Amino acid sequence: MFRFDSDYLEGAHPLIIKKLAETNLEQTIGYGCDPHCERATKLIKEACKAPESDVHFLVGGTQTNTTVISAVLRPHQGVICAETGHINVHESGAIEATGHKVLALPSSDGKLTAENIKNCYESHWNDPNHEHMVQPAMVYISFPTEKGTLYSKSELSEIFYVCRECGMILYIDGARLGYGLAADGCDLSLPDIAALCDAFYIGGTKVGALFGEALVICNNSLKKDFRYFIKQKGGLLAKGRLLGIQFETLFEDGLYNEISVHAINSAKRIKKIFEKHGCRFLSESETNQQFPILKNSEIEKLLSEFSFETWCEINEDESAVRFCSSWATTDESLDALEKAVDNL
Amino acid sequence: MFRFDSDYLEGAHPLIIKKLAETNLEQTIGYGCDPHCERATKLIKEACKAPESDVHFLVGGTQTNTTVISAVLRPHQGVICAETGHINVHESGAIEATGHKVLALPSSDGKLTAENIKNCYESHWNDPNHEHMVQPAMVYISFPTEKGTLYSKSELSEIFYVCRECGMILYIDGARLGYGLAADGCDLSLPDIAALCDAFYIGGTKVGALFGEALVICNNSLKKDFRYFIKQKGGLLAKGRLLGIQFETLFEDGLYNEISVHAINSAKRIKKIFEKHGCRFLSESETNQQFPILKNSEIEKLLSEFSFETWCEINEDESAVRFCSSWATTDESLDALEKAVDNL
């Protein structure tokens, strides 16, 4: 059985395991104040060309999103996101549990536009009853989105401009950031991302690490007391160096980018395997998630050899499915997939 | 520099690193539904003689405490704990952040007694204004406590009896559970713990793991929908198998107990190193935390070679300090400490 159901199926890139083993008996102080976190911070700031930013390491994505969003918002404020946004649908109400409404906007491709953000903001302030409503104060986007799509540099710039204009904070969920930046159609670099938002995180869990996300806070006004928030939300790892060691490894010699490219190449091959037979796709994804539309009978056959997610029903006979590649995808598994699809 | 400032200074027991490396490229599904978590669950249930219990793996202690306590309490209810309880002083208000008051009771040795729990409960219900007050509904104790002290079997039984009688839930924070069970004065076993509370956790972070706590829910009424709570509080690790692998290793061949005994033996030696010179101690700790009282000048000298925490001021000239041993404490470090103390 070859698995394509997610991008967190394996452990970590072997270099990370090696580094964890080598440093295992070092004694360091806890909670992210050790030399490994310090060095990882330095490398990330360099990679982002953001020397003034603050970098924090957290364990997982839901935790990172919840910590940032609840730190930014005041009690009467909410966060705008696409209907399909992870915080709106797949975090068990973590944002609401901290007291804030998620203001979900319709979106067909998983993306928000500067225009619909502006409209949401204006429709709040133009409503004479706005004090009876949740005030939009922050925008959450994912790069890439949950549908595998990407923002272009001009789209992101416009969104950031609107946020600045409206006094709203822009936060980017980068769970799969590496896979977005390595995609063919991407015209954004890591420094661009850092320059075009108030805070974002560089996903480790899905991009080579055992676990861990590196939060980069670009906006000075969000930096104060941030470690309190991390501690309160349960994200301050006692042996914080584990996060430092992983991101040190990922950002030492371009490893993060290198393994992202591998995942994208694997995804391109997945795309071709299905395109060869005229298959349609749910979205125009250039990243590591591919959503081919298959007949239900074909899905059933493939499931005997491969694991993948059935994403949504298209009609009575067809459904969209999701195949994920990752830093760890093997040629062997892709060969097997190609053979199986050819035989359908 | 030898470090004694905490019990989370190193990585993990080498067998855990080995197992992580061996399993690294296995493909498993996420969120704790993999075979390693399954096996670890089985081993823990056996070790606890609690076949009917539910076992969940979470990343850290603050997260585990917050998840359990907020899952148990209704909005108007609070949790009783000792003034020195970790949730009361060292979790940045994580419990309050979920909406609940911590009802702190005075305690000189870090322990609660059945009697003061009962009094707290009765003083609530006997107050004609109790509807204007936070209702005590849960009791939080640590085993061992933050002061290194232990509950005896009869003390814990009485507390559990009072909780049952009053309809309150008893929850045990076992961040250092192994070190408590391995202590000389301890007359409790793991199955005793499981039989004498509603839920508890077996600490991994401080006892041999890289990170991770195994929550054991003994009371049926607390089991329902628990994975939602873990997800919402950010504790559902994507690569859940990392927790499974670690606890599998710790509970495979008695490793958890074995390494706990090592820490206790090291702590006994620390105790002797100071006792030899007539030193007093802040508390009667038989566990891995020792609190000798030293002259401030002595503390300063020792700090040039060793790291340890200054715990509290005793008088103008003296302070209590904390030396922690752990599964990783080396003879070399203890020899050095002995020599330094002899030379004071």
Place this chain on the structure above:
Amino acid sequence: MFRFDSDYLEGAHPLIIKKLAETNLEQTIGYGCDPHCERATKLIKEACKAPESDVHFLVGGTQTNTTVISAVLRPHQGVICAETGHINVHESGAIEATGHKVLALPSSDGKLTAENIKNCYESHWNDPNHEHMVQPAMVYISFPTEKGTLYSKSELSEIFYVCRECGMILYIDGARLGYGLAADGCDLSLPDIAALCDAFYIGGTKVGALFGEALVICNNSLKKDFRYFIKQKGGLLAKGRLLGIQFETLFEDGLYNEISVHAINSAKRIKKIFEKHGCRFLSESETNQQFPILKNSEIEKLLSEFSFETWCEINEDESAVRFCSSWATTDESLDALEKAVDNL
């Protein structure tokens, strides 16, 4: 200037003012434990034919909704409501502030159907990732709705049946309950309402009182400790008797119904005033809120003499407006309105 912009423009029905004056210097104990609250409770239970219910008096609607919903839900659960539901749009995120997601369903007429509730429930439980999503556990409907529409007895019965079947709690916001029950098309009585939900409130603020809502808890499992919740959410009025006195007056000799009928008759006249000239309406409201669609130029003219709310844009030239009648609407104001509309 005659005002039609809401149903809380005046003070209270004169009999209430009279009763407040008469009882003013009585000494009673506080927090709703006085003889007036007792008597009002008795009268309401009789009117509802719900002798086993619990009745609580709260100050306002947002407070009542928040108190009930946060008392019912556990941390991972959310409340289903129509997109237009008051808790979703006009309570400044009060529900989310207690930690819970509002699960808003599309609705063109402000109503939910048993079918869309069932679908929402099933789509949660059929999703393999449901533990990563907010669990629907409660249904909020308004009677009448924010659009002035009403549920029929069979519609409400079906909704309640689905809720029972799915183990979800049904709660009815009755801010304008009197005006719903008095409407021509209504085939539900107060005892029907009490029999077909778990909890509901009888609105006083908009139906003759200075302020105050009477919460009726029909489901035994929701009764326990309820006064703690009211106190915690700031709803336990010190001089609780003020609420008792008002509801005593409203339910003494059928006053609540009588004044509701007056409001409905006034609304019918408003309807006719506009229908006479072929005016369309936004919704089929038979209650005290009427939503005629007018030309923008007509709206402007009317606003010089009358106050009313502009509800929503229909097209470039037309908008829907809202005219509210109430227990206090005068013939004089209706005559003036008729004249002005005739002159448009």
Place this chain on the structure above:
Amino acid sequence: MFRFDSDYLEGAHPLIIKKLAETNLEQTIGYGCDPHCERATKLIKEACKAPESDVHFLVGGTQTNTTVISAVLRPHQGVICAETGHINVHESGAIEATGHKVLALPSSDGKLTAENIKNCYESHWNDPNHEHMVQPAMVYISFPTEKGTLYSKSELSEIFYVCRECGMILYIDGARLGYGLAADGCDLSLPDIAALCDAFYIGGTKVGALFGEALVICNNSLKKDFRYFIKQKGGLLAKGRLLGIQFETLFEDGLYNEISVHAINSAKRIKKIFEKHGCRFLSESETNQQFPILKNSEIEKLLSEFSFETWCEINEDESAVRFCSSWATTDESLDALEKAVDNL
């Protein structure tokens, strides 16, 4: 039976009832934007000599405290108060329900001192683990306190100075403010109060109104978006004018002060009634709450004719009780009390 158990036993001062009756059929817009609220605001600003302040009207004390405190604090921050503070013991955990710890300091007379506030602040910031603890950011005091005691002008000035120095917000709960300002020993005026804190409220519920508290925000940085907070916490009364009308009446011709003086004179007489017989008192109260210490047998006898609260046990034979006077206390009731005490 004459009641002395609280200061909210009767309705409102007759002038308020009169004004409510007179204005009853006026039509005004809702939510506190009407001319009565406007006028009440003007009168209060004048009385406080605080033309730049913001005034908001809320229904009750718990609600006001919760709204202010949750509006001020960020998620990791807590509010310092005396152990006996109302928010710590008698609001059913309302503050914690909004996510914040109440940092209770020991106090024998219900008061905080500048010194213990400073110590609390410093002990936080001097602790190397302060990021693991709740950050003190606000100070809550009551004037008068729950024990009837008062701050002198110099004490309050010192507290405010320390708060400013430490960047903490000072908030005064003035549920019984009138009774404090009218007390013989008080050297503070309303303008002094307004000048020596960041926000405070002028209690109406206990001082002549049916209900209602007037929040005065003196510190500019706390003003923004405040009406959202009030709405979200359920405190934005639909018929807001009811609050406006009451405070208009109370502040029109010095009525608030006049009725406070009446209550203080009544309290002095209560004091004398007990002092005459050599009775001791629990606290040095010069306000409307008196705490004589009586034999339990005496208490029992008095309870047959009077209602009052048994406050706390002093020893096996004696308890402290609480007698409250108010604007409504009658000479008749005081004569009866005197006679009864003389006969003990």
